[in-house]
Amino acid sequence: MAIWMLQNMCSRQPPPLEVGELRNEIVVEAQRARDVGRFNRPDIIAATAKRFGISAAEINEYMFSDLPMERRLMLPDPIPDPHSLAIQTNLALARGLLNVASEINIELYGSTRAVVRQVHLRRLLCIAERSKSKGVQLKISGAFSLFRHTTMYGHALASILPLLLW
Secondary structure, three states: OHHHHHHHHOEEOOOOOOHHHHHHHHHHHHHHHHHHOOOOHHHHHHHHHHHHOOOHHHHHHHOOOOOHHHOOEEOOOOOOOHHHHHHHHHHHHHHHHHHOOOEEEEEEOOOOHHHHHHHHHOOOOEEEEEOOOOOEEEEEEOHHHOOOOHHHHHHHHHOOHHHHHO
């Protein structure tokens, strides 16, 4: 999960040239070679590379670099330290669990206004009661207690999680 989180923190580098034109030019060059009767892949790649002003090795490297999963990852700046990466990973894990919860019980102490306000703004189904230990207990219905729009409700429920860190 930490690897997944680190990949999500990274951005994907766009290709350095118009890859669609590159592939089209390779196809045109291959058709010319086929019409003459001497189809040779290294010659086609070399001719296309010469036309674009790059090397043949770069052609092979850039051929599919416009596809999302083929783009190079750029590390976030600054690179997160292990502690902050662990915190972000735990937050993502907790949000995922909240997306499939049927009921959430939160006991708050001190200033609870920000959390209650967020619950109200997100239109979550909630009951607030005073607890015996001078706090406030929130009983929030989870996404799986509803019959429709569970994903949207789960995301709204998970949005209160960062407020609970204090």
